[in-house]
Amino acid sequence: MCGIVAYVGDKPCRQHIFDGLLRLEYRGYDSAGFVCVDNKSKRFCCHKEAGMVDIVKKMSETVTCDGSIGMGHTRWATHGIVNQVNAHPHFNCSRTIAVVHNGIIEGFEKIRASLIKEGHEFCSSTDSEVAAHLFSTLLEKNKSISSAVIALTQKLDGAYALIYMLESHPDKLIVIRRKSPMVIGVGNNEMFVASDFLAFSDKTNQIIFVPDDSFAIVTKDNVAIYDFQGNLLNVKIDTINATYATVDKQNFEHFMIKEIYEQKHAIMRTINFFNTIGSMVSTDNLNESNKKNPLITHAENNLSLWRQLGVTADQISTLKTINLVAAGTSWHAARIAQFFFEMIAKIPTHVYLASEFRYMPLFVNKDSLFIMLSQSGETADTLEALRLVNSLDMQTIAITNVPSSSIVREASGFLPMQAGPEISVAATKTFTSQVASLYWLANRMAYERGMINLDQLKIAQDDLFIAAEILETTLETNKLRITQELAPYYAKFDKFIFLSRHINYPFALEAALKLKEVSYIFAQCYPAGELKHGPIALVDEHTPVVIFSVLDELIYNKLVSNAHEVKTRRGHVIAFAFEGQTELIDAADVAFIIPRVNPLLAPIAMSGIMQFFVYQMARELDRPPDKPRNLAKSVTVE
Ligand code: G6P
16 A cells, blocks of 8 residues: 555645655655656656655755645555665656556556567566556557546556656646545645545545546546546535644654553543444433433433444344454454454354455355454455445444544444544554444443343443553553563563463464564464464473463463463463462463453453553664554555
8 A cells, every 4th residue: 555645736736745645654654755747847856765754854855846736655565675766656768657556556567568568668666667658658549538547447457546647738637546545635726636635634625535446637626537438427525524633742752652551541432432322313312311321321222323333223133143354453353352242242253354355255144244343444455345245235334443434434334433543553542442342332232132231231331441441550550660671671582472362362463463563573372272282392491472361260270271381391471460360470480460350351451561561672672663664554455
């Protein structure tokens, strides 16, 4: 994926493009580039370099050319290493056509080979450069820009959001969208185009979401959108009121640590907001005392909640299965939530990795509900999975932290989390807010299905708030020890094993992922019962084994045995245990002791210390925790 921002209008574009690029940094930070048709020379003026924030800031000080049409690009490398040459924009041989691209052009190697045969000279190793050279040949062969675009879309496979600028038509942006997102902002004698409207949210709230498989010819006072057959489309302008808030680190060293500390409030805000959803839809039929008690209001007003989710109360009562589809950290939250839906609401639940989902057999079942879980709401794998489910006319709910996202727009209903903007690439507060959201939803469903009563529903919510509180207090009590003693010691190891069972096994997966993401230390995670089936061969004094305990006595005892199996092989155990679990605490070399919580909420209670521990390891190793190498916050390629 990558971020694209473009402008055509009666004002200079340069500063807007640079500001927009900084706002789209979450889509990739490998390189940045800018091109405009220079007002003075009437020729393309282009600057691009590897790197991101510093480069964009440097460019905004040093680049002097400016024009009333221009575009910028922030890259997350897929084809071609991270360097200046592979940065966008790319050009045709005569440098009269510039293109920026988000997505992956599949099978570009063949097109590239035949263009080279025709005499085209390529500068980069990207798939994107093919789009520049190919379009130049098609413009020569076709009478109009539109027919060249249609011919182009017939030749290009894969996912692409493309913007072309032609030196010969310095009044037009040619915007093409297949699968990758693209939005147009309508201004007064000016138009904005970007991968995400946040890039220009301070300029206009009048938005056109470019439909999939369509292209737009954008001038400063007109937008004409066509499908890939060349038919003019009538696309409505939406009014969007979200704005881009500049989020700063306040007094924290990194966003990651700030966001770790924000978790308690993120969870509480999200749950309190969910409790108001019913009344947002309708409170007319409630008596005054109920209106004052959000919990009662919404337990009794569940109907409104189901309406918001695009389902009926009957559907919830007769639901036969729930399917959770997600990627990365969201997938770990989904795997934790499987226990909630099965144990509390008694609904058989399947969890799918979005990137695998589309290639598996899918059985149409009208008593089945799909929940697409995505912090960003833009992950291409999850979005494509959603489209597949929608095409089979099955019920879909989106749970995201970004209400304006593509996944929200395309699902039948949605629950918007209120975690607030998460800037650090490694998910922290959105992970625990997802777990809390799904716990809340499972309880609401259980109530609707008559599995729990109102008192139990209230206890469930209290338990959530207790777990959120423990997340924060345990972090506070262990902070110094981790910073001064444990992180400096453990950052010296180059591999770790993570173990747990039951609901904390997916949490252990998340812990291992977090360590890999931010510290680049190799981590392998297993269900503890599998240790004896192979991974135990890896255990020695050089490989710390992190064990996350659970609050089920039977499973806990098995974990204690696993800890002893490690110790007897000269292994080194770091235990995350609950108060009173002396057997595990005594067996461990290092133990974090966490107050007891509702057993299903152990992952929330343990999150604070786990995240703080890996964050401190990253600091010890001088890694950039907010922007780890090779990663991006929003992954819009498959
Ligand atoms: C990227 C991010 C991860 C995230 C995953 C899924 O890989 O770096 O932190 O978990 O995408 O993102 P989503 O927005 O769908 O939750």
